[in-house]
Every structure is written in structure tokens, then in C-alpha cells.
Amino acid sequence: MKIFYDLQPSAVETAVALGTFDGLHLGHRAVIFQTLGEAGLTPTVLTFSANPLCDLGGSTGGELMTEAQKVRVLESLGVEQLYLLRFSSLMNLSPEQFVDEVLVRALHAKKVCCGFNYTFGAGGRADSETLRHLCTGRGLRAAVAPAVLSGGETVSSTRIRALVEKGEVAAAARLLGRPYGYLSAVRHGRQLGRRLGTPTLNQEIPKSFVLPPFGVYVSRVHLQGSTYCGVTNVGMRPTVDGHRLTAETWMPGYTGPEVYGETVQTDLLQFLRPEQKFADVETLGRQIRADGKQAEAFFARRGQ
Ligand SMILES: Cc1cc2nc3c(=O)[nH]c(=O)nc-3n(C[C@H](O)[C@H](O)[C@H](O)COP(=O)(O)O)c2cc1C
Ligand SMILES: Nc1ncnc2c1ncn2[C@@H]1O[C@H](COP(=O)(O)OP(=O)(O)OP(=O)(O)O)[C@@H](O)[C@H]1O
Numbered sequence: 126m127k128i129f130y131d132l133q134p135s136a137v138e139t140a141v142a143l144g145t146f147d148g149l150h151l152g153h154r155a156v157i158f159q160t161l162g163e164a165g166l167t168p169t170v171l172t173f174s175a176n177p178l179c180d181l182g183g184s185t186g187g188e189l190m191t192e193a194q195k196v197r198v199l200e201s202l203g204v205e206q207l208y209l210l211r212f213s214s215l216m217n218l219s220p221e222q223f224v225d226e227v228l229v230r231a232l233h234a235k236k237v238c239c240g241f242n243y244t245f246g247a248g249g250r251a252d253s254e255t256l257r258h259l260c261t262g263r264g265l266r267a268a269v270a271p272a273v274l275s276g277g278e279t280v281s282s283t284r285i286r287a288l289v290e291k292g293e294v295a296a297a298a299r300l301l302g303r304p305y306g307y308l309s310a311v312r313h314g315r316q317l318g319r320r321l322g323t324p325t326l327n328q329e330i331p332k333s334f335v336l337p338p339f340g341v342y343v344s345r346v347h348l349q350g351s352t353y354c355g356v357t358n359v360g361m362r363p364t365v366d367g368h369r370l371t372a373e374t375w376m377p378g379y380t381g382p383e384v385y386g387e388t389v390q391t392d393l394l395q396f397l398r399p400e401q402k403f404a405d406v407e408t409l410g411r412q413i414r415a416d417g418k419q420a421e422a423f424f425a426r427r428g429q
Contacts, residue, residue, distance in 0.1 A: 126200045129208045130174070132231040139169040139206065140236035141228060143243060143256075146172050147282040148189035149198045150301045152240055152273040159238040159268040161203050166235055169206040170199055171227070187335025189285060189301070194308050194390075208232065220246030224259045236266040242279075243269075275300050292338040292396040304345065306392030307331055307372070311384050317365060318375065321410035323417070325373040326384055328391060330359070336370075337393060339400040343420040344374055347390040353379050356413070356420040357393060360400035364409045377417035395423055 129135075140160035146153045160168040174192065190198070192209070199207055215227065223246055228234040237260050243253045251259075253269045260267040272279050280300045288297040289305050298304040309328045318325040326346065330336065339360035346355045357374040361367045374391055397419055403409040 126196065126204060127206045128196065129206070130210070132208070132210065132214075132227065134231050135167070135169065135206060135233045137167045137206075138165060138233045138235050140166040140238065141169045141171055141232055141234045142204075142238045143171055143245065144239060145282070146170065146195065148285055148301055149195065149202075150189075150280050150282065150285060151275070152270070152280040154202065154302060155270040155273050156238050156240045157199075157202055157204065159270060160236070163236055167205050168203055169208065169232060169234075170204050171208040171210070171232065173212045174209045175212065187286060187290075188333045189282060189289070189305065189335060191308060191331050191333065197308075198303075217247050220251035220255055220259060223251075224256070224263065224265075228260075228265070229263060234265055236268060238268045238270070240270045241272050286335045289335050289337050292340065294337060294342065294393045295395050298394070304392035304394055305337070306345075306390055307334060308388060308390045310386060310388050313385060314371075314373065315365070317406065318373070318413075321406060321413065323375045323410060323413045324383070325375050326355075326389060326391070328372045328374070328389065330370070330372050337396075341397045341400065341416050342393040343395040343397060343423045345392045345394055346374055346376055346379075347392075348376075348379075348384065348387075349381070354420055354424040355391065356397070356416045357391060358400060358413075359393075363400065363402035364406060375413060375417055377421055 140163045142157045142160050144153065144156060157170065228237055237256065239253050239256060241253055245251050257267040257269060285297050285300050294305050307330045309331060312327045314325060314327040337359060342357045344355035344357040346353045353376040355374040355376045357372055359372045361370060397416055
């Protein structure tokens with residue numbers, strides 16, 4: 126996938142999907158799918174390198190994916206070009222300027238795709254119907270995806286962030302179309318896990334992320350081309366006086382060499398229990414093994 130960090134003209138004609146796309150959830154996918162399979166048009170996504178709310182001085186309260194994850198998922202969906210722009214570079218354009226200068230002149234768009242609730246142009250004053258009108262007037266096709274719902278409510282990044290914050294990672298996964306997870310380097314720990322017989326992968330959850338409640342989760346680890354059943358503690362490790370938020374994963378069935386420095390994707394599949402302060406590390410060790418058994422039972426039930 127070709128990535129542009131500014132409005133360099135596209136060398137090819139495009140079908141473009143528009144939006145912030147944090148999480149690339151089911152609603153986002155419906156918009157992006159409209160760019161695929163159009164003869165002579167290259168599937169392209171125009172989005173932002175930081176959430177627009179951050180550029181406006183606010184905060185999303187945490188994001189559902191990093192830029193690196195977004196790139197991986199977009200690539201897997203079949204997107205061939207990605208424009209990752211600063212929101213501040215577009216936010217003062219009028220709706221007409223956005224269509225003429227960005228979509229027509231730079232992106233060579235022939236088809237423009239967005240969702241039913243898309244807004245754009247200075248102050249977010251234009252909506253998907255205005256986009257459709259401006260596009261048709263210029264000979265571009267416009268495709269507006271109807272709302273993708275789950276449980277009768279619109280799927281949105283905001284709704285998914287709230288589920289993750291409540292620890293409802295399984296419900297979040299249903300709306301995301303994949304589990305909530307993080308991609309980050311494996312760091313050295315204090316080797317206590319190894320002494321307890323439960324060596325762990327220590328990872329930091331990216332600082333920009335929305336955080337689930339501290340606790341233990343069934344997880345899935347993508348390591349060296351395979352996936353492993355894991356059990357992950359997200360928290361401060363009160364039993365061993367930890368003072369930094371870490372995510373530590375024990376993979377009960379993993380017998381390969383130690384993993385350090387590698388960048389690993391860990392997905393949280395199901396909340397198991399809150400993090401606790403145990404009387405001693407032996408009791409903690411027994412609990413970690415019990416957590417591991419629960420995780421294996423979960424995987425066996427899911428058939429993987
Ligand atoms: C499945 C699992 C559950 C854990 N649960 C707790 C817990 O409830 N309380 C706690 O203080 N630490 C918990 N931990 C963290 C351990 O304290 C930590 O893995 C151990 O100290 C090893 O740290 P090290 O990797 O730095 O050697 C858990 C770790 C795992 C893998
Ligand atoms: N549930 C949905 N169904 C169809 N299209 C959607 C849905 N949610 C978002 N879209 C479309 O996807 C694109 C990206 O939207 P955006 O990133 O604002 O998503 P969002 O989930 O609504 O975010 P937030 O909750 O942070 O406002 C836009 O074109 C938007 O209209």
C-alpha cells in the first residue's frame with residue numbers, strides 16, 4: 126500500500142473513502158468496501174494522522190488502534206493508497222474547496238465514498254447529502270453507506286471505546302469485526318514469571334490507547350507467523366509492587382525460545398477477573414496457572 130503524508134497528486138484515478146476511521150469497525154468497513162472492485166479506479170482512503178479532536182485541542186479519551194495497526198488492517202482489506210493528512214491542513218477548506226482541491230485535483234477521485242453521518246468542510250458544516258450533490262455536479266460518483274447497526278444501535282468508535290473501558294472486550298470485538306488489541310515491542314521483565322514457571326511477554330499498551338479495566342483477560346498472541354492462546358494481566362502488579370502499567374501475557378502452550386525486542390500483536394478476547402494483590406508470589410503463581418487453564422478452556426470452546 127502506498128502511503129502519502131501530504132496532498133501529493135495521485136498518479137492514478139481513485140475511488141476514495143472518507144473519514145477518521147479509528148478502529149476500522151464494521152461501519153467503516155462498509156464505507157471502505159464501496160471503493161473496491163471498481164474497474165480502473167485504485168481503492169484509496171483519505172484520513173488523518175491524528176484524530177481531528179486532538180487537532181482541535183480536545184481528546185478522544187483514547188484510541189482503538191495505532192497508525193501502524195491501521196495500515197496493516199487497511200492493507201488486509203485491499204486498500205492500495207492511503208492519504209494520512211493533518212486535520213489542520215484541511216479544516217479551513219469550504220466544502221467546495223475540499224471537493225475541488227482535495228478530491229478532484231489531488232486525489233483524481235472518480236468515486237467518493239462515505240457513511241450516512243459523514244461531515245466535512247470548515248466547521249463540519251457539510252454532510253453526506255451535500256457531498257453527494259457537489260460530487261454529482263462535477264461528474265463524480267458518490268456512494269453513501271447506510272448506517273451499520275448492532276443491537277439496533279449505530280456502530281461507532283465512541284460506542285466501542287466505552288465497551289473497552291468497561292472491560293467488555295468481547296462485545297467490542299463484535300462491533301470491530303476483530304478483537305481489541307495492541308501491537309508493541311516485547312520488553313524484559315524481572316524474570317519472576319520464569320521463576321514461577323509462567324514466563325510472560327511484557328508489553329506496553331500504546332499511550333494513545335483507550336484502556337480496559339485492570340485485570341486478567343483471555344488473549345490471542347500473534348507470534349512468528351502463528352497464533353497462541355494467552356492469558357494477559359493488564360495493570361500495575363500490586364503483588365510485586367509494580368509501579369508502571371504493563372500488559373503481561375503467559376502463553377500456556379508456548380514452548381519456543383524467549384521472545385524479546387520483537388513487535389507482537391496481542392488481542393484481548395474475554396475478561397476473566399480483576400487484578401488482585403496476593404499475599405505472596407506463590408499464591409499468585411497458582412492463580413496465574415488457574416487463569417491459564419480458563420484461557421485454554423475458552424479456546425477449546427471456540428474451536429481454535
Ligand atoms: C495471567 C496473569 C495474571 C496476573 N495476575 C496478577 C494479579 O492479579 N496481581 C498481580 O499483582 N500481578 C499479577 N500478574 C503479574 C505478575 O505479578 C507478573 O507476571 C510477575 O510478577 C512476573 O513479572 P516479570 O515478567 O517482571 O518477571 C499476573 C500475570 C499474569 C500473566
Ligand atoms: N455505523 C456506521 N455505518 C455506516 N457508516 C459509518 C458508520 N460509522 C461511521 N461511518 C462512516 O465511516 C466514516 C468514518 O467515520 P468516523 O471515523 O467519524 O466514525 P465514527 O465511528 O462515527 O466515529 P466517532 O464515534 O469517533 O464519531 C465516515 O464516512 C462515516 O460516515
